[in-house]
Amino acid sequence: MTVIQAIILAIIEGLTEFLPVSSTGHMIIASSAMGIASNDFVKLFTVAIQLGAILSVVVLYFKRFFKSLDFYYKLIVAFIPAAVFGLLFSKKIDELMESALTVGITLFVGGVILLFVDKWFGKTDVEDEKDINYATALKIGFFQCIAMIPGTSRSAATIVGGMSQKLSRKAAAEFSFFLAVPTMFAATAKKLLDFFKDGHTFNGEEIKLLVIGNVVAFIVALLAIRTFITFLEKKGFMLFGWYRILVGAVIIGLYATGHNLEII
Template identity: 85%
Template sequence: MNIIHVIVLAIIEGLTEFLPVSSTGHMIIASSVMGIAANDFVKLFTIAIQLGAILSVIVLYWKRFFQTLDFYFKLLVAFIPAAVFGLLFSKKIDELLESALTVGITLFIGGIILLFVDKWFNQPAVKEEKAVDYPTAFKIGLFQCLAMIPGTSRSAATIVGGMAQKLSRKAAAEFSFFLAVPTMFAATAKKLYDFYKEGHTFTGDEIKLLAIGNAIAFIVALLAIKTFITFLEKRGFKLFGWYRILVGGVIIILYMTGHNLEII
């Protein structure tokens, strides 16, 4: 992995982590095009740069993170289903993560769903994220479990889950952003723990690459979140649906024609 790889992957992470398009699918295509070898550090890097994306949420919404304990309890309630599901089915999830075809199919099907989401959930009753109650937070957390199927997109699953609970598009998106913080932090912590448990340590160059990657992911995610909220309020999900269908179709075609697509 060189500095160009780091910059490209960090930009992809910042752009796609909070959009309903699956960062995994984009990482597959980018890594395949650039010929990045899927070694242990590369696999860790793609997870660890989520910390930069997490920080962008905290910076943009810092007032929400320093108000009431109720805010944190709701996030905890929403986080629990994915934490339990992940622990119970970790081996099966790891198996799915090795399948590029699964990612392509899930992206494609998810894209079709996004074409109709705005029509299905067009009468929101909850206009602000602050109005989300505990039962609703838990149900959104159940939707987040779907994101453990590679290609689903954590953002797509939780935003659609929120809209299914009568949240407005903006409220659902903001709750999804907030829920990403404990979820992505836990995923990064586990990946780091496994990395060290297997006897690996970071070289000076690897630390530098992680720092650069997180910085770029942070800046790009800041711009992506602000732009996404504005676009979502005005235009909805249809464009993202068509985009997912296109990306999923590309992955399926590449896989079926014998191209080596590695999950990094």
């Protein structure tokens, strides 16, 4: 992986991690187009640069993270389902991650669902994430488990889950961002642990790529989150739905025509 390739992947991560469009699907297309060979470091890189994206949430919502313990209790409750399901079905999830066709189909189907989300869940009772109760947080946590199917998009699953519990678009999106912090941190920590347990270490070039990747992902995610919230409040999900359908169709089309799509 070159520095330029690392920067491009980090830009994609920063743009797509918090949008309901699946960062995995975009990574597949980008890595295939750039001819990046899949190896243990590349797989780790695509997960580890999530730390930069996580930091953008903490910076943008700094006051929320130091306001009350209740905030953290809700995140823990919402995080528990994914932690349990992740441990129980980790092997099956890894198998699904090897299927580009699964990603393409899930992107496409999820896009169709997003076309109708605004109509299905138009009525809202909760306008601010601080008004979310523990039962609602747990239900959103179970929706997050759906994102274990590659191509679903963690952001899409949790935002739709929040809206199904009568959260406003903004409240659902912000809670999704907050829930990303423990979820993505845990995923990154596990990936790093597995990497070192397998006897790998970082060389100087790899450390440089990780630093550059996290910095770029952080900056891009800052812009993406700000823009997404504004757009979501005004326009809703339909454009994201059509976009997912297009990306899903591209992946399915490439797969059907025999292109080698690397899952990184």
